Amino acid sequence: MQPSSERPEKASSHPRIGALDAARGLALIAMATYHFSWDLEFFGYLDPGTSTHGPLKIYARCIASSFLFLAGFSLVLAQYPELRLKSFLKRLGIIVAAALAITVATAIAMPDGLIFFGILHSIAAASLLGLLFLRAPPLLTIAVAAVIIALPVYYQSEAFDAPWLLFLGLSQHLPRSNDYVPMLPWSGALLMGIAAARIAHGRGWLTALARLPEGPRWLRWGGRHSLIVYLVHQPVLIAIVYLMSIIAPPQEPDPIQSYLMSCQTACQAEGSEAELCTRFCSCTLDRLQEQSLLAPLQSGAILPDKDERILKLARECSAISQ
Secondary structure, eight states: OOTTTTTOOOOSOOOOOHHHHHHHHHHHHHHHHHHHHHHHHHHTTSSSGGGHHHHHHHHHHHHHHHHHHHHHHHHHHHHHHOHHHHHHHHHHHHHHHHHHHHHHHHHHGGGGGGSOOHHHHHHHHHHHHHTTTSSHHHHHHHHHHHHHHHHHHHHHHHGGGGGGGGGOOOOSSSSSSSSSSOOHHHHHHHHHHHHHHHHHTTTTHHHHHHSOOOHHHHHHHHTTTTHHHHHHHHHHHHHHHHHHHHHOOOOOOOOHHHHHHHHHHHHHTTTTHHHHHHHHHHHHHHHHHHHHHHHHHHTTTOOOOHHOOOHHHHHHHHHHHH
16 A cells, blocks of 8 residues: 555556567577577587677677667657656666676676676666657657767777776777677667657557567567566576586587687787787797697696796787787
């Protein structure tokens, strides 16, 4: 029972769009298939870098964009024309709590790939930004979104390499993370979703969208409970691949190819061009083989001066590759 001094927030006047839930469910399936490829790579069934380069890299970006676009569209359905601050803050708090849980879990399980600003962090931060554009003209929102999407392509600076600025996405040396979805360019997708929903609202298209085929119930259920599915799916997939690795272990990889792939991946993740990374990795491979350091490096053996020698040859190869 609610005290008489408090007034319940009005429910959204917009019709429930089942097709939107289905679209979110399809995005979850796409995300799970991508993460399964990542898990296969992690356990050695796929070559290093397979899930972060080429078609799978484009696939991952399309998935992240779709989640943020749908989040923006849903934000309008829930908070326009009247902002329901209590429900917004409740939803935001749940997303932030889930994002922090992922950060803590990855810090413990895989600190080298710590997720400090992944898709959930990005949705939470971009939703706060989106509040500023709920009532803005859609064309203005689209223009701002275009700038946000384009800016990281044309401008990056070491001034944004500071840890507390990495969430912006303008750093020249990108951090290593298993899921890095910075504000720029990704919040642009959420703003595009806001603009699309505002246009649909203004032209009376929401009722027509509500009449679209909704898809199967299980798909809509997944879309309505997307956060739960997101949190649960990866532990399940990792458990499946782990069991696979016990029953049918992957073949031992070629150490030279494994080194080149991992070196290329790490080099490009720091923002270097592919051609420069190829020269650098080939150079370091030759030097490691000359000094008999490749096998100890891959096995993790501890040598008194190994780190110093590797750093020295890395600096030499970096200078040669420029």
